[in-house]
Amino acid sequence: MSTVLRPDVGDLKLIGxxxxxxxxxxxLLQLIPLVVALALAEWNSxxxxxIGAALAIIAWALSDALLATRRGLSWAHGMVIVALAWLIxxxxxxxxxxxxxxxxxxxxxxxxAMSALTTTGMSVIHxxxxxxxxxxxxxxxxxxxxxxxxxxxxxxxFAAGGARITTLYVSEARDERVLPxxxxxxxxxxxxxxxxFVVGTTALVIALIATGFTPGRAVYHxxxxxxSSFATGGFSxxxxxxxxxxAASVELIVGLLMLAGALSFGLHxxxxxxxxxxxxxxxxxxxxxxxxxxxFGLMTxxxxxxxxxxxxxxxxxxxxxxxxxxxxxxxxxxxxxxTYLSEWGLLAPAAVVGAMAIGGMAxxxxxxxxxxxxxxxxxxxxxxxxxxxxxxxxxxxxxxxAGKRRVxxxxxxxxxxxxxxxxxxxxxxxxxxxxxxxxxxxxxxxxEAVSVGSNIGISIGVVNPGMPDGLAAVYILQMWLGRLxxxxxxxxxxxxxxxxxxxxxx
Amino acid sequence: xxxxxRNTTTTRWVLLATxxxxxxxxxxVTWLEALHPxxxxxxxxxxxxxxxxxxxEPACRRFVExxxxxxxxxxxxxxxxxxxxxxxxxxxxxxxxxxxxxxxxAYDGLEVSYVGEVxxxxxxxxxxxxxxxxxxxxxxxxxxxxxxxxxxGFNTGLSVWLPEELAERIEQPGRPALRGDVVLLTGTIHxxxxxxxxxxxxxxxxxxxxxxxxxxxxxxxxxxxWVAVVLTVLAIAASLWAYRRRRG
Numbered sequence: 001m002s003t004v005l006r007p008d009v010g011d012l013k014l015i016g017x018x019x020x021x022x023x024x025x026x027x028l029l030q031l032i033p034l035v036v037a038l039a040l041a042e043w044n045s046x047x048x049x050x051i052g053a054a055l056a057i058i059a060w061a062l063s064d065a066l067l068a069t070r071r072g073l074s075w076a077h078g079m080v081i082v083a084l085a086w087l088i089x090x091x092x093x094x095x096x097x098x099x100x101x102x103x104x105x106x107x108x109x110x111x112x113a114m115s116a117l118t119t120t121g122m123s124v125i126h127x128x129x130x131x132x133x134x135x136x137x138x139x140x141x142x143x144x145x146x147x148x149x150x151x152x153x154x155x156x157x158f159a160a161g162g163a164r165i166t167t168l169y170v171s172e173a174r175d176e177r178v179l180p181x182x183x184x185x186x187x188x189x190x191x192x193x194x195x196x197f198v199v200g201t202t203a204l205v206i207a208l209i210a211t212g213f214t215p216g217r218a219v220y221h222x223x224x225x226x227x228s229s230f231a232t233g234g235f236s237x238x239x240x241x242x243x244x245x246x247a248a249s250v251e252l253i254v255g256l257l258m259l260a261g262a263l264s265f266g267l268h269x270x271x272x273x274x275x276x277x278x279x280x281x282x283x284x285x286x287x288x289x290x291x292x293x294x295x296f297g298l299m300t301x302x303x304x305x306x307x308x309x310x311x312x313x314x315x316x317x318x319x320x321x322x323x324x325x326x327x328x329x330x331x332x333x334x335x336x337x338x339t340y341l342s343e344w345g346l347l348a349p350a351a352v353v354g355a356m357a358i359g360g361m362a363x364x365x366x367x368x369x370x371x372x373x374x375x376x377x378x379x380x381x382x383x384x385x386x387x388x389x390x391x392x393x394x395x396x397x398x399x400x401x402a403g404k405r406r407v408x409x410x411x412x413x414x415x416x417x418x419x420x421x422x423x424x425x426x427x428x429x430x431x432x433x434x435x436x437x438x439x440x441x442x443x444x445x446x447x448e449a450v451s452v453g454s455n456i457g458i459s460i461g462v463v464n465p466g467m468p469d470g471l472a473a474v475y476i477l478q479m480w481l482g483r484l485x486x487x488x489x490x491x492x493x494x495x496x497x498x499x500x501x502x503x504x505x506x
Numbered sequence: 507x508x509x510x511x512r513n514t515t516t517t518r519w520v521l522l523a524t525x526x527x528x529x530x531x532x533x534x535v536t537w538l539e540a541l542h543p544x545x546x547x548x549x550x551x552x553x554x555x556x557x558x559x560x561x562x563e564p565a566c567r568r569f570v571e572x573x574x575x576x577x578x579x580x581x582x583x584x585x586x587x588x589x590x591x592x593x594x595x596x597x598x599x600x601x602x603x604x605x606x607x608x609x610x611x612a613y614d615g616l617e618v619s620y621v622g623e624v625x626x627x628x629x630x631x632x633x634x635x636x637x638x639x640x641x642x643x644x645x646x647x648x649x650x651x652x653x654x655x656x657x658x659g660f661n662t663g664l665s666v667w668l669p670e671e672l673a674e675r676i677e678q679p680g681r682p683a684l685r686g687d688v689v690l691l692t693g694t695i696h697x698x699x700x701x702x703x704x705x706x707x708x709x710x711x712x713x714x715x716x717x718x719x720x721x722x723x724x725x726x727x728x729x730x731x732w733v734a735v736v737l738t739v740l741a742i743a744a745s746l747w748a749y750r751r752r753r754g
Contacts, residue, residue, distance in 0.1 A: 009517055044724060044727050047731045050738055051737055054741035058741050061748040068752065091531075091532075098539055099538060101539055106536055126658065126659060129625045130651060130681070133682060212635070238638065239660055245629070246629055246665065308698065311700055314698055314703055318705070336706065465660065
């Protein structure tokens with residue numbers, strides 16, 4: 001039996017050093033809303049962002065001066081740094097939020113920050129419709145930073161050496177390297193995001209002006225809508241979310257951006273190279289197409305049976321958009337949360353829950369179990385059935401297409417199934433906790449737990465500024481686990497255990 | 507190489523210090539927020555808001571609990587309610603947006619009155635404009651959440667279709683630190699309005715102004731400014747120190 005080494009001060013220094021860089025990124029990010037606040041004379045917001053940025057930058061400076069080390073990053077270090085970065089990051093991001101006075105208590109401010117960075121998009125902000133523009137912009141900026149991956153955003157800018165940060169990239173639940181070199185991968189992600197930012201925001205601004213916005217307000221809404229849609233975040237400028245715009249054109253553009261966000265960066269590369277065939281052959285595309293068609297069918301049956309809508313347009317704008325929002329893990333809403341309960345019957349919300357559970361593609365900005373894992377689990381099931389049904393002497397090989405033809409291996413299938421089961425466990429944790437409070441029924445508890453656990457953000461009304469702290473804490477845990485897809489968190493727990501019990505390094 | 511015992515002790519201290527610093531940070535920020543100067547919101551409440559025609563917020567589920575829907579429709583149409591409403595108004599009773607969302611089927615096609623603040627923008631279409639009209643506590647009681655701690659949860663409101671002649675009378679929709687026009691509307695609730703892609707709407711037919719736009723002056727948090735200045739200086743100093751230390 002091997003003995004686990006107890007991490008020493010050198011390990012902690014290394015972890016602290018890289019966490020400092022992440023905080024530098026968060027500190028610099030706050031300078032953007034700070035400038036906006038100064039320009040708009042939102043003085044209290046400006047000082048709040050100055051405090052938030054200063055605290056993060058001080059933490060970075062101390063770590064950079066005192067903890068700099070040449071020690072290499074191991075996989076364990078990478079996992080621990082990423083798990084902690086996604087905890088410490090929201091803590092520091094919550095500082096200006098708490099100072100805004102728009103959150104019930106520090107835990108709710110932390111909830112908002114975690115929801116923003118993990119691109120969940122559930123909000124507990126009081127009076128969003130009168131929120132200073134700089135504060136609202138900050139929420140949306142956090143979403144795009146989180147959607148692209150804080151680690152990849154920060155470390156590819158501030159850290160030297162691609163090889164060192166590869167471990168961090170993969171630890172941040174990005175298991176598919178788009179290009180062989182991590183820096184080139186990061187650059188490609190930025191290129192895609194920047195191109196879509198220009199195209200998407202321009203399209204949104206034009207659509208918004210056409211719907212009656214002034215150019216200035218159109219730009220503000222357009223930029224924020226792009227951030228929350230492409231990041232598959234789901235925050236909105238107004239409390240009524242996408243309902244506010246009363247425009248099919250805006251819904252269409254937002255829908256396309258959500259799709260783009262849910263597409264893996266590997267498939268973005270294929271499209272970039274004009275290889276549409278690769279997209280269609282990919283296991284994830286096929287899985288998502290199959291599940292989305294199935295769930296849309298179920299949703300249609302449910303809505304038609306209940307008679308919620310009496311036109312195809314309504315079915316598409318309210319039903320299909322919601323399904324797309326769920327499947328892409330964005331969480332933009334075209335229905336008021338309460339109406340999923342009062343108007344949608346039982347089958348249609350169940351279809352939404354199914355789509356939310358699966359989420360988008362691996363190595364995208366989306367959350368959820370991911371289509372790849374579901375596809376692999378189904379392939380594995382079929383593989384086992386074939387093995388049983390075919391003669392014992394038969395050699396059963398199952399292959400799938402993901403970038404190239406791959407043979408399904410036991411360890412790949414096991415890894416996919418394990419994470420899938422862990423997501424189910426996370427949902428159960430959220431459901432049971434919600435039910436323990438005794439005020440919700442099963443539909444509400446399941447809907448919200450799956451939405452939070454998959455980092456989706458469509459709400460049936462359970463998440464609100466007055467929700468109990470215990471439930472908020474469990475939802476924060478679910479969002480954190482869902483974003484990191486569990487493994488990094490387990491490594492962190494193991495690391496903490498070895499601090500107390502492992503063999504001392506001599 | 508350090509001795510294992512010393513190493514363990516240092517590790518523990520590092521972890522404890524980190525937890526202590528983060529706790530201090532949370533306490534400090536909470537304390538600073540608690541010292542925010544407060545406004546008196548006494549004068550922000552809107553006068554002349556009619557009482558709700560339906561008590562409480564009865565919920566129903568479409569075709570899951572049909573009797574609840576029918577009962578609610580009966581209550582809204584009941585003579586007693588109508589009599590009460592007629593004393594106050596000449597049209598249907600006032601409903602809240604939350605009541606409508608919790609049981610849209612009960613209100614579908616009924617003429618009601620509704621009070622709320624116009625927020626955001628008016629979105630003109632042929633013959634009128636769409637408006638978001640909120641009837642939450644920020645709209646009707648405390649004013650925008652600026653300089654006070656009367657936190658009342660999410661904004662809630664209805665999508666309202668205003669014919670051109672009504673839309674033209676809106677002076678200013680609500681914005682940050684600004685409460686927009688508060689209006690008393692009468693109109694018909696649509697559970698799945700075909701003109702709005704199936705959304706829940708109120709199609710207004712008449713409008714009365716209850717309150718003019720209210721600009722709330724945000725009280726400046728001087729202490730927060732000083733904390734920001736001190737921390738900014740510290741951040742710059744720490745960054746320079748880190749830079750010189752790394753170079754040296």
